[in-house]
Amino acid sequence: xxxxxxxxxxxxxxxxxxxxxxxxxxxxxxxxxxxxxxxxxxxxxxxxxxxxxxxxxxxxxxxxxxxxxxxxxxxxxxxxxxxxxxxxxxxxxxxxxxxxxxxxxxxxxxxxxxxxxxxxxxxxxxxxxxxxxxxxxxxxxxxxxxxxxxxxxxxxxxxxxxxxxxxxxxxxxxxxxxxxxxxxxxxxxxxxxxxxxxxxxxxxxxxxxxxxxxxxxxxxxxxxxxxxxxxxxxxxxxxxxxxxxxxxxxxxxxxxxxxxxxxxxxxxxxxxxx
Amino acid sequence: xxxxxxxxxxxxxxxxxxxxxxxxxxxxxxxxxxxxxxxxxxxxxxxxxxxxxxxxxxxxxxxxxxxxxxxxxxxxxxxxxxxxxxxxxxxxxxxxxxxxxxxxxxxxxxxxxxxxxxxxxxxxxxxxxxxxxxxxxxxxxxxxxxxxxxxxxxxxxxxxxxxxxxxxxxxxxxxxxxxxxxxxxxxxxxxxxxxxxxxxxxxxxxxxxxxxxxxxxxxxxxxxxxxxxxxxxxx
Numbered sequence: 001x002x003x004x005x006x007x008x009x010x011x012x013x014x015x016x017x018x019x020x021x022x023x024x025x026x027x028x029x030x031x032x033x034x035x036x037x038x039x040x041x042x043x044x045x046x047x048x049x050x051x052x053x054x055x056x057x058x059x060x061x062x063x064x065x066x067x068x069x070x071x072x073x074x075x076x077x078x079x080x081x082x083x084x085x086x087x088x089x090x091x092x093x094x095x096x097x098x099x100x101x102x103x104x105x106x107x108x109x110x111x112x113x114x115x116x117x118x119x120x121x122x123x124x125x126x127x128x129x130x131x132x133x134x135x136x137x138x139x140x141x142x143x144x145x146x147x148x149x150x151x152x153x154x155x156x157x158x159x160x161x162x163x164x165x166x167x168x169x170x171x172x173x174x175x176x177x178x179x180x181x182x183x184x185x186x187x188x189x190x191x192x193x194x195x196x197x198x199x200x201x202x203x204x205x206x207x208x209x210x211x212x213x214x215x216x217x218x219x220x221x222x223x224x225x226x227x228x229x230x231x232x233x234x235x236x237x238x239x240x241x242x243x244x245x246x247x248x249x250x251x252x253x254x255x256x257x258x259x260x261x262x263x264x265x266x267x268x269x270x271x272x273x274x
Numbered sequence: 275x276x277x278x279x280x281x282x283x284x285x286x287x288x289x290x291x292x293x294x295x296x297x298x299x300x301x302x303x304x305x306x307x308x309x310x311x312x313x314x315x316x317x318x319x320x321x322x323x324x325x326x327x328x329x330x331x332x333x334x335x336x337x338x339x340x341x342x343x344x345x346x347x348x349x350x351x352x353x354x355x356x357x358x359x360x361x362x363x364x365x366x367x368x369x370x371x372x373x374x375x376x377x378x379x380x381x382x383x384x385x386x387x388x389x390x391x392x393x394x395x396x397x398x399x400x401x402x403x404x405x406x407x408x409x410x411x412x413x414x415x416x417x418x419x420x421x422x423x424x425x426x427x428x429x430x431x432x433x434x435x436x437x438x439x440x441x442x443x444x445x446x447x448x449x450x451x452x453x454x455x456x457x458x459x460x461x462x463x464x465x466x467x468x469x470x471x472x473x474x475x476x477x478x479x480x481x482x483x484x485x486x487x488x489x490x491x492x493x494x495x496x497x498x499x500x501x502x503x504x505x506x507x508x509x
Contacts, residue, residue, distance in 0.1 A: 087436070089313075089314040089315070089317075090314075090317065090320070091317065109313075109314075109323070109329035110329060110330065111314065111329070111333075112424075113436065116424055116429065116432050116433060116436075117433055117436075134328070134330065134331075135330060136328060136329065136330040137330065225430075225433045227430070227433040227434040227436065227437045228433065228436070228437075230437050231436050231437035231440050235437055235440040235441050235444065236315070236440055236444075238444070239440060239441070239443075239444025239445070239448070240316075240444070242444060242445070242448040243444065243447055243448045243451065245448070246448045246449070246451050246452055247451055249452075250451060250452060250455045250459075252384070253383045253384050253385070253455070253460070254455075254459065256384040256385045256386075257384065257385035257460070257461075258385075259385070260384070260385045260386060
């Protein structure tokens with residue numbers, strides 16, 4: 001049994017160099033995507049099927065009226081209670097022993113349920129063409145470099161980070177570090193906080209944010225959508241039970257008809273209506 | 275029908291052609307939709323993916339049948355609005371006899387002795403079936419739009435769409451199983467099956483099952499009066 005790990009991202013130490021993006025593309029063999037100018041140094045609007053982490057650049061007016069240029073390495077949060085895993089109809093999404101959440105590309109059917117239900121909107125579908133020209137889709141997102149973890153390595157983005165804004169290690173230790181760091185920076189960033197949302201059972205990418213989550217476009221209280229719980233925990237099992245129940249009732253009806261109504265004579269209709 | 279029945283058995287028109295078509299398209303589309311999405315519902319049916327030519331193809335088929343699933347309403351609206359109105363009127367008319375129907379129906383379903391309760395064009399059970407199917411169809415069609423075109427809808431609506439789609443088809447199939455059993459297997463109501471395919475049913479059966487409707491049509495001069503001694507002797 002492997003240990004549960006957390007990727008700790010301290011955005012206040014990030015200098016926006018984008019090496020994490022390059023390292024990710026490099027290790028995971030992800031192709032270049034052409035994008036339009038975003039109005040800042042940011043390269044992509046958000047994560048895509050071929051860009052699993054995006055460095056955010058946010059110009060923020062702080063409480064004192066000054067400008068804060070905020071950076072954030074954004075990628076999959078690897079939720080403890082992952083909505084994508086819940087809604088996947090093919091069990092293609094699973095938790096690893098490390099705490100990461102991964103998509104099995106062989107099982108994925110490209111339905112996009114995970115894309116629509118991720119509270120952080122980090123999953124995307126990629127269009128492929130097979131050798132007969134037929135199109136199909138697969139869902140992609142950051143894997144926390146689970147293939148590297150299995151070999152005792154750290155995620156590519158963490159390894160490459162030159163300012164120490166990212167660290168990878170034991171879950172409890174990382175969370176303690178994050179909490180301690182928030183105390184250190186409160187003077188400069190009064191709104192600083194640890195972002196490890198409990199609505200999704202905590203995450204395996206834990207942030208120290210300089211500002212409120214909404215400043216970074218993050219949900220303040222992300223959770224597995226109520227609709228997903230109602231759908232997967234109630235509607236689906238109850239629906240299957242209902243079909244079973246009506247079918248059993250009809251089998252019962254068929255049997256009792258054979259038992260009590262042996263003559264096969266109609267009790268109504270032309271037969272007995274004299 | 276029984277031996278004593280006259281030959282040829284007098285038949286009366288129960289459904290207009292437009293309804294026969296609408297019903298058939300609705301039924302076939304429903305099952306095509308159910309089967310093309312079944313592997314998404316239960317992994318037990320994952321072997322259906324290769325049958326449909328892969329998940330992407332199954333999705334395409336599901337969307338084609340989604341379109342045909344919507345057409346029956348339009349067919350009725352264009353070719354037989356009168357029947358549609360009669361149908362809807364029946365669905366909102368509930369009287370004591372409708373409630374009495376159910377206790378009698380349970381006896382009939384399990385093969386015990388029962389008495390017919392006078393019913394109008396549709397009996398109370400058929401009305402419940404219609405209401406549930408319409409409700410399910412509305413759920414499934416509306417949520418189908420949000421699932422097919424998520425880019426045009428708010429995210430929360432798309433997410434609830436999955437839930438309502440599931441509720442709609444799950445309730446729908448549970449009811450349809452009974453609907454089909456009664457028409458294809460259950461012997462007393464079996465003439466209803468050929469009735470919904472040809473549009474015609476045996477007059478005697480219609481009179482027994484939908485007495486009020488039958489008598490009304492007799493008054494209008496549309497149907498033969500089976501109690502008329504002249505008619506009883508046979509044509």
